[in-house]
Amino acid sequence: MNNYTLGIDTSNYKTSIALVDEDDKLVYSRSEFLDVKKGSLGLRQQTAFFMHNSKLPIFIDEAIKYSNYKIGKIGVSKIPRNMPDSYMPVFMAGYNIARVLSSALNIPIYEYSHQEGHIEASVHNYMDSISFPSAIMHLSGGTSEVLKFSLYKNEENILHYDTKIIGGSKDISIGQLFDRIGVNLNFNFPSGKYLDEYALNHINILDDVDIRKEKLSYIKLNDGFFNLSGLETQMKKTLDIKNIPLLFYLITDLLYRISEEIYNKIGIRQIYMCGGVSESNFIRYMMRQMIEIDNSPFKVIFPEKGLSGDNAIGVAWLANKNK
Secondary structure: OOOOOEEEEEEEOOOEEEEOOOOOOOEEEEEEOOOOOOOOOOOOOHHHHHHHHHHHHHHHHHHHHHHHOOOEEEEEEOOOOOOOOOOOOHHHHHHHHHHHHHHOOOEEEEEEEHHHHHHHHHHHOHHHHOOOEEEEEEEEEEEEEEEEEEEEEOOOOEEEEEEEEEEEEEEHHHHHHHHHHHOOOOOOOOHHHHHHHOOOOOOOHHHOOHHHHOOOOOOOOOOOOEEEEEHHHHHHEEEEEEEEHHHHHHHHHHHHHHHHHHHHHHHHEEEEEEEEHOOHHHHHHHHHHHHHHOOOOOOEEEOOOOOOOOOOHHHHHHHHHOO
């Protein structure tokens, strides 16, 4: 009996494989960032595609052996988002291997968007309490979107997430902002985790800061949408690592105000977070403080640690929903 579902995700910067059993228990997971040259802000698609093809055979070999060769279905990220023009060549690295495995093993393959994988990874453990439609913020290196989402079955009776954009960045993403500032400060790419660690370890800097007098300003929010390029310019004009806690505070404040707006305008009380940025320990800590101080009527729910970033766990869990 083939008891396991294999998940595959090859995003712009990370190769990911996951294995879940019939009870949705995660039994194997491996993911690695692709190598980016020091000082660079990313990879060309063809370079990332080649790197995925170098890592995938090793990862998949490990997963299949772990399952004792009992793979019953495959979930794979094929496109970035559920939109007609959504396409990135890097996802073809994982999708092509998934197709070969599906044919060779004579097992079904379920195709999803990378964003659907992020959503599922974040909300999977809250399914008993979630009510649809709900709201989620997808915050990563390439995306900063506020989404209204729900589960549905398509014409082939396969479960998917339906998403509608109700807010987000109109220029660069939060992840791009962190990476651009981080690389300018000589951190490795992607830089978010390094900046986050510094911000949390130096959070006391904020005790002596009057934000109204600082050169960094609050981010304007207009009906759920915002711009970040202005804050990037401000950061670069006075490039100083000591401004990182303030930068993270301003981003957390923005996310708090978005959550408040979702509650006030739509009435949704539980706002979920997904994507690599939501792994931030500073943002998680500061958001809890803001909600507690204001006694907010809404909740901001972060995924369990390790499930925020790019991974194949979400698409494996999604595929597993199709019994």
